[in-house]
Amino acid sequence: xxxxxxxxxxxxxxxxxxxxxxxxxxxxxxxxxxxxxxxxxxxxxxxxxxxxxxxxxxxxxxxxxxxxxxxxxxxxxxxxxxxxxxxxxxxxxxxxxxxxxxxxxxxxxxxxxxxxxxxxxxxxxxxxxxxxxxxxxxxxxxxxxxxxxxxxxxxxxxxxxxxxxxxxxxxxxxxxxxxxxxxxxxxxxxxxxxxxxxxxxxxxxxxxxxxxxxxxxxxxx
Amino acid sequence: xxxxxxxxxxxxxxxxxxxxxxxxxxxxxxxxxxxxxxxxxxxxxxxxxxxxxxxxxxxxxxxxxxxxxxxxxxxxxxxxxxxxxxxxxxxxxxxxxxxxxxxxxxxxxxxxxxxxxxxxxxxxxxxxxxxxxxxxxxxxxxxxxxxxxxxxxxxxxxxxxxxxxxxxxxxxxxxxxxxxxxxxxxxxxxxxxxxxxxxxxxxxxxxxxxxxxxxxxxxxxxxxxxxxxxxxx
Numbered sequence: 001x002x003x004x005x006x007x008x009x010x011x012x013x014x015x016x017x018x019x020x021x022x023x024x025x026x027x028x029x030x031x032x033x034x035x036x037x038x039x040x041x042x043x044x045x046x047x048x049x050x051x052x053x054x055x056x057x058x059x060x061x062x063x064x065x066x067x068x069x070x071x072x073x074x075x076x077x078x079x080x081x082x083x084x085x086x087x088x089x090x091x092x093x094x095x096x097x098x099x100x101x102x103x104x105x106x107x108x109x110x111x112x113x114x115x116x117x118x119x120x121x122x123x124x125x126x127x128x129x130x131x132x133x134x135x136x137x138x139x140x141x142x143x144x145x146x147x148x149x150x151x152x153x154x155x156x157x158x159x160x161x162x163x164x165x166x167x168x169x170x171x172x173x174x175x176x177x178x179x180x181x182x183x184x185x186x187x188x189x190x191x192x193x194x195x196x197x198x199x200x201x202x203x204x205x206x207x208x209x210x211x212x213x214x215x216x217x218x219x220x221x
Numbered sequence: 222x223x224x225x226x227x228x229x230x231x232x233x234x235x236x237x238x239x240x241x242x243x244x245x246x247x248x249x250x251x252x253x254x255x256x257x258x259x260x261x262x263x264x265x266x267x268x269x270x271x272x273x274x275x276x277x278x279x280x281x282x283x284x285x286x287x288x289x290x291x292x293x294x295x296x297x298x299x300x301x302x303x304x305x306x307x308x309x310x311x312x313x314x315x316x317x318x319x320x321x322x323x324x325x326x327x328x329x330x331x332x333x334x335x336x337x338x339x340x341x342x343x344x345x346x347x348x349x350x351x352x353x354x355x356x357x358x359x360x361x362x363x364x365x366x367x368x369x370x371x372x373x374x375x376x377x378x379x380x381x382x383x384x385x386x387x388x389x390x391x392x393x394x395x396x397x398x399x400x401x402x403x404x405x406x407x408x409x410x411x412x413x414x415x416x417x418x419x420x421x422x423x424x425x426x427x428x429x430x431x432x433x434x435x436x437x438x439x440x441x442x443x444x445x446x447x448x449x450x451x452x453x454x
Contacts, residue, residue: 053301060297066276068289074241082291090300097307111273115241123245128357129454132245136334137252140309189307199307 040106048096048200049193059110060089067114074118080125087121088114097192098140100200102173112138166216174209177202226258228402232268235261239269246360246425250383250403253329253423257385257401321350321366322421326388332423340364346437347372353451361426361451367391367416374413374437380428381407389420 040062046055067088071081091113099109116134123130167175180191192202230238230251237243238251255262315333319326320342328336340352348371353363367373367389384404391398393412398404406412411433429448432438 048305051301051305053297056301057297060293064291064293065289068291070276078289082289085289085291085293086296086300089296090303093300094303094306097305098309105273107277108270108273111269111276119241119245119248123357126358127454128245129355131338131354132249132331132335132356134241136331137245137248138239139330200309203308 040110041101044092044096044099044106044109045101045196045198047093048099048198049189049196056093059092063092063107063110063114064089067110070111070114071118074115075122080118080121084114084118084121087117091117095140097199099198100204101198102201102204109140112140116140162217163213166213169216170209170212174205174212177205178209178213181206226260226399226401226403228398228404229258229261230254230403232264235265236268236272239265240272244359244427245357246362247383247427249331249335249356249362250385250423250425252331254385254401254403256329256331258403261403319364319366319421321368322388326421328387332387335362336364342366346374346440349373353447355451355454358452359427361429361448363424363451365422365424367414367420367422369417369419370415371419372413372415374432374440375411375434376413376430376432376437377411378407378426378428379431380426381405382427382430383425385423387421387423389416389418391416391420391422 038058040059043052043055043059046052047059064085067085068081071084072078075081075084088110092110095113099106116138119134119137167178170178176195177191180186180194181188184191186194188199188202188206192199195202197205234243234247234251238248241248243251255265315330315337317328317333317336317340319328320340327333335354335356336352340354342350342352344350348368350366350368351363353361356362364387365384382405384398384406386398386400386402386404388400390400391414393406393414395410395412426448429441429444431441431444
């Protein structure tokens with residue numbers, strides 16, 4: 001599943017950064033991780049949509065030290081700050097598909113994940129009860145609300161021409177997403193990859209777009 | 222959304238909140254207020270954006286003198302073998318019974334979650350009931366219900382008491398407080414909260430209450446014991 005485009009990065013002991021390419025398979029181009037003008041968002045989308053290890057490495061290089069500094073500030077404990085790098089960036093990898101670019105910047109999203117994991121780590125270390133977690137206190141603004149996205153807008157016999165008539169009332173981003181799913185019949189993952197947006201953003205735009213169409217057509221929710 | 226909220230957390234407190242610097246009890250009460258208050262929610266977003274800018278700013282003070290000696294290569298190699306989450310878990314709707322009320326009430330999500338393991342209400346003096354939650358080692362967190370006409374004995378605080386009104390209203394010497402109001406009282410204030418119509422609150426103490434008048438003073442050792450117990454689970 002993963003592209004053979006693994007890039008290995010080494011922070012040397014004095015904190016400077018050495019980078020080397022481990023292996024390369026150019027059959028599927030990855031994000032050029034050397035390119036510092038590539039935005040955090042582009043990297044995060046590549047991680048979420050295609051498990052791009054090169055892109056993840058680049059995010060790691062950009063954020064590991066900052067996460068360590070945040071951990072030192074909040075825990076004053078080097079071991080915990082190091083653990084936080086692992087915890088936070090594992091979370092970034094795992095939740096990358098949930099990132100919603102319509103709700104905020106990638107760095108803000110990574111900050112939120114890092115602060116939240118730090119908060120939970122500290123509570124665990126102090127043996128405080130897990131009745132509450134950081135994600136309850138600072139809810140992630142994730143676009144993915146699967147229960148609200150229905151696959152069968154057409155289930156209720158509505159004339160396609162009627163729907164098309166309302167299409168231009170959607171915003172461009174919403175129309176693009178609705179077209180991908182309901183006209184081109186792509187899966188959520190395929191559509192997100194095609195449009196180069198995070199899965200989380202695709203789902204939230206789809207939800208809003210479909211709700212608007214239903215409203216215009218007069219279909220009950 | 223309540224539009225008549227009068228009392229809000231200070232910018233300083235909101236900033237500590239977004240930076241993750243508050244103890245869990247205080248974070249919970251700020252988070253619950255934000256769910257009820259659009260303006261604080263917007264303000265916290267701005268403060269977080271500022272916190273993020275200074276976090277990524279290479280010249281910011283938030284750079285550690287120490288550098289990490291973690292093994293990054295192995296870290297990344299381990300991380301990328303784990304699977305990704307494609308859909309956010311469907312939020313479980315947490316229903317909470319508030320036994321002291323004769324009707325149901327919708328709590329802010331974070332409080333509903335914290336209370337989801339069940340609340341044990343205890344009657345204390347003056348028409349007051351309370352249900353404690355063990356949240357952290359630094360704060361005594363509890364739901365407080367004042368029955369109509371209920372009165373808390375006159376007291377002060379060594380540290381501070383943060384109270385969020387969830388339903389109804391109460392008064393003290395300094396004013397009247399309604400749903401969503403966020404009130405902080407500290408050692409400067411000697412107050413006696415009372416409620417005409419009844420009031421449900423969530424309160425976070427960072428040190429024991431100290432009753433200052435009459436027989437209630439005899440309960441001060443008990444307050445200290447309660448605080449100790451509430452902060453050690």
